[in-house]
Amino acid sequence: MADTALQLGIVGAYMVVAAAVGVVAYRLTDRTAEDYYLASRTLGTVVLLFTTFATLLSAFTFFGGPNLAFSAGPEWILVMGLMDGILFAVLWYVLGYKQWLVGQRHGYVTLGEMLGDRFGSRGLRALVAGISLFWLFPYVMLQQKGAGQAVVGLTNGAVPFWVGAGAITLFMIVYVAVSGMRGVAWTDTLQGLVMLGLIWVAVAWVLSAVGGLGEATRQMGEAEPGFLALGGGLYTPEYVLSTAISIAFGVVMFPQINQRFFVARSQRVLKRTLALWPVLVILLFVPAFMLGAWAAGLGITVPENGNVIPAILNEYTAGWFTAAVVAAAMAAMMSSSDSMLLSGASYLTRDLYRPLLSGDPDREALVARLGVVAFATLSFVASLYSTGTLVQIGDTAFGGFAQLALPVLVALYWDRTNRWGMYAGILLSQAFYLASVFLPFVPGSYFGGWSASVVGMVVGLVLTVVVSLLLPAAVGEDASVYAVGEPGAD
Template sequence: MDMDLAFSGMSGILIMLFYGLIMLGIGVVTYMKNNKVHSSLDEYYLGGRGLGTMVLFFTFFATQYSGNTVVGYSAEAYRVGYANLVTIPFFIMIILVYLSFAPRMYKLGKKHNIVTPVDWLEMKFKSKAVSILAAIIMLYALGNFLLEQFVAIGQGVSGLTGGTVPYQAGVIFFIIIMIAYGWLGGMRSVAYTDTMQGIALLVGVFMLLIGTILYFGGLPAAGDYMRTYSPENLGVPEGGGLVRWSNFLILVGIGAAVYPNAIQRIFSAKNERALKRSFTQMAWMPFLTAGVVFFIGILAFTAYPDLSAAESEQLVGIMASTIANQNIIFYIAMILLFGGIIAAIVSTADSVLLTFSSIISKDIYGRYINPEASDTKKIHVGKIIGVVVVAFLLLIAWNPPGTLYQIFVLKLEILIQVAPAIILGLYWERSHAGSVFTGMLIGALVAAAFTFLGLTPLGIFSGVWGLMVNVVIYVGGSLIFGKVPAEKSEQSYSDGKAAEPTRI
């Protein structure tokens, strides 16, 4: 018991300080080695377009597998049982969607110095309406994503320290660290901290799985317990359950692949080979991360059968503290996991904040408010607005509106509405700007209205309904109104010579 209290008390605080100082140190070193970081949009927001395979892999890993994956998905597996296996295939789906557009997007980004996804839409459609609407949707999703990470930081710190560090104190401490190193080193700081947290997280999660099996029993024991006390958690999805799985594959597979911060990493790659190799390595991560987290949530059912929904959000922290009490090896491993989880959450939050700032500074301020502003001025404005947004989201995070899982789903319902413009726009020259705008707007309104009213006709999620309406309007309108000049009909955007789109 004394060991458990040590892990949950002063040791937990020291671990927080240790990881926080490492992240801050990365920002300081990055700033000292690169005096151009605050005078170039490419350098600050894209790391100078020079991220190699390993760093690119870990920064994609940190974007896709955030604090929600470890803290939130294990809790969801605990609550719903084997139905949560859908998390593995939908992470695979994300990789497949990436591969459908990332290489082509990279070539365009390199050729035309694209910094943000809105840059691409502006170049493709030359429509102020499309660009502004897409920017608004992306900023909403990024703000939602950032809120999710703030809640995860608080839950993670509180759970992993046994309540010694209050929820609010953990959030404030790591937000200050995040803003400091992000301001100092930009994308390079973010990418390097991603590498640190990725290694710590992978090692820690696997040790947590081993400890869970050793001390709480394996899958047969968990299955027997569920069969007796909660048989509904063992059921194979049928009918409505299968529709729900299909919804998740579409919503998460497509929606998560068009996260603005993920697309920005495509532009950050050193070359196309590094980009493709990083995706090849990412193909294993659904099994090694989401799969492991799923089993941890299932195995925890035997040890903690009566946790409420709110209590289950701290499940990983509770388990880590218990396992750390068993022997010195697991004690050290859980320290590593503790830091890895918190660093993973913070590293996801910093990349989201960086992309949020880039859209504000380049796509809103630099394009429409002060086109003559220097890169230094744009970066400065992005930083200031970013801090204001963080302060606002902190007020919400103080009393989180729902579980991490609910927050996660909410943002994807809206974000997925930019996917047709981003992905179809890469390949279809006949795309009509007015139809793209109308489809995106009505799709977002349908998704928001259905979500607000709690409507899921035929069991289909509101975001998927919005996407279907969006695509029908986009494709139908482009077929009717879109025109491709004969002399340009065979050109492609990979050549950087696009047909002139319809303006709105």
């Protein structure tokens, strides 16, 4: 009981620190949408890098990834730690930099605004927002599910799942309502630094306890010989490439990530951040995923519906340290969730409430907060009944967002893209992917193992281009919106 109280005290203390940062941010935040949602586009390199990093440190990456490495081998590092990190950095430049240029010129806050203005379509703006909110729901649920599981594992079941998930949900609602992007970015930076430091201390502690790197790897190889081989089992070339592509392209369309393409103070900040991104990803994912893989050879028992990281730390480190790592991981989940809820609120108010309902701008703040409460509460209830693993839930959401990426990329760089091509590419690729997820008679993979997500992306790309070539542009379209030059590199 004393250990449980200590562990929960550490988690609680971290939440108090985060809340204090949020209060300070609230006092410095202007009562404008641009400042609340984008911190007035003033983020520098370190804060932008770590807020993007911490926003992606979700239950999918920190608990789901090590769990997969524990069951299938450490090659998950290739998918998330190497291929996905590099692909996202490339997309950050190709798509994110152009989006930043356009956003700087026209003052866009959301992706829907940017597309709706270019194609003269409130319907397209609403469609993109609606699809984004639809796929955001399971990913917020994933964070709540991961937080609940973390608390159960940390306390050996003394605190039930619903209490842990519910407490985190309540904290997220309050935090988003108070802090805005500035507070989120500041706490993200703190969370990212703490998480990096703790995971490397955890690796050093565990390896010291088991006799070093060579001994841990030897035991892993004896228990699971396939873990030392490249390829085989789950990690077929088609699976590795499909998953990395789907995740990387999905990430750039996540509302909480996509909006960060608008917030950099300058082009120099944006370019520095994308260059540093793969390094930061490798520094976290390699040790986290290797802990999961080594655990397979160390006889670690993971409770049903539990996670391997708390299990291996409970076995080889002190209780207070396990609590600190789990607290940091939960903080990473919260940093993902609060960013999701903040971005979701902007999509709700600016892309649905304002254009479709002719909403009163003076009431947007209230609508945003009510939307956050409803969204977080519904996803919490769904987390209580969800049966999928963290990786399954996350992978499904990534695939849905990935269907948006190529039509948006084409629109940014090809003047011939028109409204009808965008509708066709987005709607039909989404329909194809949804069918593969929810209809049992529609295959989930094609051509020897390529995922339906990647096939859907190709379908969306082809339709966007072909329909744009076959049909004339609609009234109200303006290709000059995306004709932007290079600003000064301040």
